[in-house]
Amino acid sequence: MLTNWLPLALAGVGLTGIVLALFSAPMQRRVPLTESLVALVLGVLLGPAVLGLIEVPDDVRDAIFLEGSRVLLAFSVMAAALRFGFDSLRGLLRPVLLLLVVVMPVAALLTGLSALALGVPVALAVLIGACLAPTDPVLAASVVTGEAAERTLSERVRSMLTMESGANDGLGIVLVGVAVAAVLPAEGFAQAIGLVAWEVAAGAVIGVAMGWLAGLCLRAAVNHHDLGEGPELVYTLLLALAVLGVARLAEVAGVLAVFVAGLAYNRVVPDSPRRHQVAVDEGINRYAVIPLFAVLGIVLPWAQWSDLGWGVILFVLGVVLLRRPGLVVAFARPLGVRRPQAAFMGWFGPMGVSALFYMEHARDEGVQDPALFAAVTLAVTVSVVLYGLTANPGRQFYAPHDQSPRERTSQER
Template sequence: MTELHLTYGLVGALAFLVALVSRRMRGLPLSEPLLALILGVAAGPHVLGLVDLPVPVRDLVLLEGSRIIVAISVMGAALRFPATHLRQVARPVLILLAVVMPLAAVISGASVLTLGLPVALAALVGACLCPTDPVLAGSIVSGKPAERDLPERVRHTISVESGINDGLALPLVAVALAVVLPATSPGAEAGRIAWEVFGSVLIGGAAGALAALAVRLATKDDDLEPAPNLILTVLLAVAVLGLGRAASTDGILGVFVAGTVYNGMVAGEEREPQQGLDEAVNRYLCLPLFFVLGVVLPWDEWAAFGPAAVVFVVLVLVLRRLPVVLALARPLAFRRREAVFLGWFGPMGASSIFYIAHSMDKGVTDPDFFAAASLMIAASILAFGVTSSPGRQLYARSAMPDTTTTRAHR
């Protein structure tokens, strides 16, 4: 119990301090999740030994913590832009979901083989690593510096993709799990996966529409006070997540669908205060999860991988997404520098933690599975935490007109 209270204290103090310098943090090559991860490593059993979580507690905290955080984060992604702008990014998002995400799973899974894992287990790791994380992606594409430096279409594409693919990665993970843990017939498994996806769309769509109608009515009758208005979409996310899981569907995808429907039906001035809270939640609520991840990182298993661990990390960071997006730049209708930014910034984080914990909850017990997947997630948090601000600034400079050339042509 003391360790749990100490965790509250450390994470709360960290969140308070980084909130005080939140504007300055936007310009530093150091993200809030990376700070939380580092603090967790420092407090964990391999450094100061202040916090040590047994495996059952680790698995439960990672599963339920990541489930709630990802759900609230994808709600924020659904609300970040007006629904009327969705048509502008429909084509690139569809290509990213239908082509880039499955290839990311294949490339990541193939890279895992360098660690010596069996093919089936490597495929499961690859499936867990394929979605773009909405928490880390949100910190890259939101806020005034991002609005100033990045085109809206790039930011909107990453937001929508990260919101949808967190749910659509479930079929890939489920197929890989069926190979690793063959327990049911292929037909029954296919039916279950189909219900998880389409059932979540039905539940999320209905909940989003009902919530929007209720808000319209409450606003019209002046029954909605400012304070509860701030947290409406957070409450909606939690409700859809719970209903979706109770109905054995993909609750995270359902939350994104609910947020998108709600976005399309509620006026912008009514959503504005909710967007501010969603951004704050997306930026700071995730810190306990990444702190816990830092505490439980399996350093001994990583060391057992040897030099192959470095090869694995480099292969995934370089090949998982960037070359595919660059090759598809023309169909995506992005210029080369936009494709480079979009291809590099596809971070792995809370959503991958969720699928890892989900897989272990389903019965995957091989310690190398958690070791390989957590190694890549930690490397992703480090790589994208360090490069997000410089990458955004570099993009802005590359997009600026060459004043020297302009004057020479006058």
């Protein structure tokens, strides 16, 4: 085992990213792999399970998962809020609210029921379900962005998946906060609920104020020709960091604040300045995840998974089959989509960065049961593998069943 593991980790992650970037176009079109899956496999190979070259200390692991996933989510939900014009998003309000208010809580409940197969207490099972319920905007971005996605998927499906993943990651703090209060009853359940409500409300206010102000400032800079092309490309990423920092200082829901800030900015800023930022957002979503998932591959708790017994099979099947696919298909008509579209949306709602963030958030709040780490990392690993192997083939298979351009236009109206 190498004691100075960081240089090797940087070299492995950097070289892997270079290779993936060089073959990024064929990967999107033909190869059934995603950057997150390759990074996960790299971590497993370098970690104690195979070559034993790298071992990440627990405190470093927790810091990477908590703060690294928080920043990645901030960038991703900002990109989700800006990916489509504000006017086109208003027509998705009702279906997205249905996904947030009904589908996500039911998904959390079904996932929690599946977690009972692991032999964990009911309250902890509820927390596991809450951590895994939100769809991940970072992993989902790879199937809804890029030339291949624009060519094979309707804008309605792409925009609905985008908006859902951005919004439910921000609002996931509500489910997780309630579940943490249930696991730690000594903290006072009613007080905890009030604190979560305050964090959500205050986070939304901060997001609206900062996003609106940032949009007005950008418009003024563009009108006076004060904004250079380079700074324009990273302006929203800097905004995401600023909102996240302010929200953290105020101790409110930071990821939600960033998403709301993106929506407010989207409302203020015309389309032309935002259009140039899409490529930057796509690159970050696809390649900034490589270090995080490489670390996940290194620290996978193989022994803990084995100790959970045969219940892990029921848990995995429940998470994969019950958490989302059948649920979204059942709501196909209220969502305004056809069954093939609902099946696609149900399958491609992966668990990833957001689940790791909420798991570490719960641990940071005081939930130290090792079963939480084992269950969430198992579900995320299975999701990354299944999603990574089926994203490109699934998109190609689904494309002929999608709506025609005329049907899409009429429905979007």
